[in-house]
Amino acid sequence: MAERLSIAYSPCPNDTFVFHAWAHGLVPGADAPEVTFADIDVTNGLAERGELDVLKISYGALPWVLDEYVLLPCGGALGRGCGPLVLTRPGTERPEDLAGKVVAVPSERSTAYLLFRLWAAKAVPGGFGEIVVLPFHEIMPAVRDGRVDAGLVIHEARFTYGRYGLHGLADMGEAWERDTGLPIPLGAIVARRSLGAERLRALAGAVRASVRQAWEDPSASREYVLAHAQEMDPDVADQHIGLYVTEFTEDLGEEGYGAVRALLTRAADEGLVPPLGPGALAFV
Numbered sequence: 048m049a050e051r052l053s054i055a056y057s058p059c060p061n062d063t064f065v066f067h068a069w070a071h072g073l074v075p076g077a078d079a080p081e082v083t084f085a086d087i088d089v090t091n092g093l094a095e096r097g098e099l100d101v102l103k104i105s106y107g108a109l110p111w112v113l114d115e116y117v118l119l120p121c122g123g124a125l126g127r128g129c130g131p132l133v134l135t136r137p138g139t140e141r142p143e144d145l146a147g148k149v150v151a152v153p154s155e156r157s158t159a160y161l162l163f164r165l166w167a168a169k170a171v172p173g174g175f176g177e178i179v180v181l182p183f184h185e186i187m188p189a190v191r192d193g194r195v196d197a198g199l200v201i202h203e204a205r206f207t208y209g210r211y212g213l214h215g216l217a218d219m220g221e222a223w224e225r226d227t228g229l230p231i232p233l234g235a236i237v238a239r240r241s242l243g244a245e246r247l248r249a250l251a252g253a254v255r256a257s258v259r260q261a262w263e264d265p266s267a268s269r270e271y272v273l274a275h276a277q278e279m280d281p282d283v284a285d286q287h288i289g290l291y292v293t294e295f296t297e298d299l300g301e302e303g304y305g306a307v308r309a310l311l312t313r314a315a316d317e318g319l320v321p322p323l324g325p326g327a328l329a330f331v
Contacts, residue, residue: 051078051079051080052078052080052081052250053081053083053100054066054070054080054081054099054101055085055090056090057084057086057087057090058275059202059291060284060285061124061287061296062234063268063276064265064292065122065257065258065261065292066122067271068256069254069257070271073260073267074253074256074257074260076253077252077253080101083099086183087104088156088157088182091104091108091156094108094112100242101119101236101237102116102237103236104235105154105157105158105159105235106123106234106307106310107157107159107161107310109237110321110322111156111321113324113327113328116237117330117331118330119235119238120251120299120304121255121258122258122296123232123235123236123296124291124296125233125296125306126231126233126290126291126295127230128224128290129231129233130219130221130223130224131158131159131162131199131201131218131220132200132208132216132217133215134197134198134211134213134214134216135196135197135216136191136193136214137213137214139214140214141216142167142170142171142216142217143172145175145197145216146173146174147174147175147176148196149176149178149195150176150196151178151181151185151189151190151195151198153186153201157201158233158234158310159199159200159201161314162231164319165313165317165319166217181195183200186198186199187200187208187213190211190213191212191213201233202287202291203284203287206286206287207283219231229302229305229306229309230293230295230302230306231306232303232306232310233291234291235307247330251330255297255298262292272288304328308328311323
């Protein structure tokens with residue numbers, strides 16, 4: 048009998064929605080995994096250290112872990128109109144105002160940070176100043192309170208930053224979609240290559256089945272989603288799921304893989320990530 052798989056993903060509504068059925072043993076023929084909840088910066092680090100079997104990580108961290116892990120063709124987060132935002136206090140309202148400023152980001156290995164760096168290279172003459180890494184839920188209070196000059200935010204912050212009196216200076220997703228016409232690659236699901244082709248294919252099938260069950264009966268995951276949503280308003284949780292759980296979550300497809308390649312190729316050209324080798328993104 049195969050050992051029970053270990054998985055880490057965030058407590059955010061899109062992840063708990065997607066993985067509810069599998070995590071609760073509701074996918075026929077698939078044992079429930081051992082689940083660890085962790086912020087994306089933590090899961091990126093776990094993947095780099097090779098500590099768990101399956102992880103939700105940033106696409107921005109993917110090039111560093113591809114020797115150990117394979118990208119699954121399902122379960123992740125890609126979409127349109129869902130990009131990271133650069134937030135500031137009122138009065139700092141132009142991209143050039145970020146020159147030399149302190150910017151908080153959720154992870155230096157995050158997709159958000161890659162998109163920010165690609166955007167800032169064109170939009171911020173002279174470049175920004177110091178980068179500070181904070182858990183994503185601490186970024187908006189830090190900007191509001193003046194501990195940093197700007198914050199790069201993800202997830203439900205797109206719906207709530209007005210409550211902090213902050214200004215949306217730029218949308219990294221809008222810049223990406225305008226330049227490429229492609230969806231925004233945010234979060235990837237990776238699994239140990241050492242699990243072997245047969246088990247990896249079964250794993251992908253379990254994840255895909257979990258996504259489909261979530262769509263077929265959204266009410267089944269409701270309690271699980273809200274229990275881990277960090278006191279998020281239920282309506283915001285629903286918006287979050289609607290924005291980040293898309294057709295690419297069920298299957299990356301040609302367009303999804305194209306978006307991932309485009310992001311990582313551009314980032315490698317700027318020296319931000321290691322270049323992808325031939326077949327680096329291929330599944331088994």
